[in-house]
Amino acid sequence: MKLLIVDDEPTIVETVEAKFRREGFTTFTADSAEEGMRLFKRVKPDLIILDIMLPQRSGYDFCRAVRKDSATPILFISARADEADRVKGLEMGADDYVVKPFNLSELVARVKAILRRATGEPVRELVERGDLKLDPRSHEAWLGDKPLTLSPKEYALLYFLARNAGQVFSRETLLDRVWGKDAFVNARTVDVHIRWLRTRIEVDANTPERLMTVRGVGYKFVG
Amino acid sequence: MKLLIVDDEPTIVETVEAKFRREGFTTFTADSAEEGMRLFKRVKPDLIILDIMLPQRSGYDFCRAVRKDSATPILFISARADEADRVKGLEMGADDYVVKPFNLSELVARVKAILRRATGEPVRELVERGDLKLDPRSHEAWLGDKPLTLSPKEYALLYFLARNAGQVFSRETLLDRVWGKDAFVNARTVDVHIRWLRTRIEVDANTPERLMTVRGVGYKFVG
């Protein structure tokens, strides 16, 4: 993944660049909007980390220019913490907004979150569907006030289906999104996990009311 | 108010010094622990801003030396954001701990806060979860009223998990946050430390109730 860092403070650039290199990113840096623009056109980065406060042209201008002919994700860094700036940044098409001083791990997490989002991967957030609750942070699940015990795969599958409730997914899609792209697994494996999930969250596993089969297509979560 | 800044990166020293001069402080700077020690004895500063990563003697040594015969407030600057360093720093008698890259205004605010506290109360982020108590400042831990003996790593790990109770962390994240970013350590090492912690804080180390394993994900502290 290619990362373009545009900031005029060398300390920040160095620290951020080092961190992302360690994380396996390829990094390019610029200390001005002009330089940044040149690099942007040349390297076509997957994401831009952009300081709003730049010498001449402000980060806003830069953002606008990038947005004109690209949807490259942009993450704003700013010393200002007020809501007006945040709103302005996000309005302008920024994908996230981090206030200085920030934690490096936090920054990495956010960048990864944006890239995940861009590639369709889900963001980790609490999912609540009826009396079913899933918290990916603690990796806990409840049915009403009763805690559920789920295996890792069960959890991942249920989380995905509940998060995209109402939508039908084929077994192949589920394998792709839940198991991962490099998983070479028999599609029928999904059936088994669905079965197990039904025994856990359905009143009667034989007459499902949440995890529904769509014959010839796949499965969906309703609620 | 006299301020001693000890850091070997000229960029940082200059920026920080300029900022504090504008704020009305009298500043002295040193780019090594030796130089810093000489200045410290001569000018008797009211507060020391100290980079942990110094050429020869580390900032820790410097801090220890200062603490031997003075209670001069010390604020640590570090590129590392991990919990172990933070704990180590505070335990060593630092009054605060700022991670690079930092915001200048933030730094000023923290310095002022320390000076306002005068000779008074230290920054202690006491963590209390049920009958478990952790005081990073004194590096003491209690289980109920029984004092715990923990090794530095054990302490840092438990402190981090307890402070972020309820949240699951992967071994990799724990290595990153507790061990530090430049630690190239086998992920399974975490298991061993968890094991040791369990023998200390769990009633039965084989059936943990606080330090829980989340299979396929990592560990979390509950309570």
Place this chain on the structure above:
DNA sequence: TGCAACCTTCACATCTCCTTAACGAAGGAG
């Protein structure tokens, strides 16, 4: 220098969970 505490790693034991296969049941088309 020697000791002691501690950290890391390795090897092996244990256990959970995933995958697969097999067969039965249900749905749909002709």
Place this chain on the structure above:
DNA sequence: CTCCTTCGTTAAGGAGATGTGAAGGTTGCA
């Protein structure tokens, strides 16, 4: 009604994750 496809269901085997004890090495301290 019958055949073919799709789905449900169960159990077994194995892969992979975690638990656990011990050895080796490092660091700090006396």
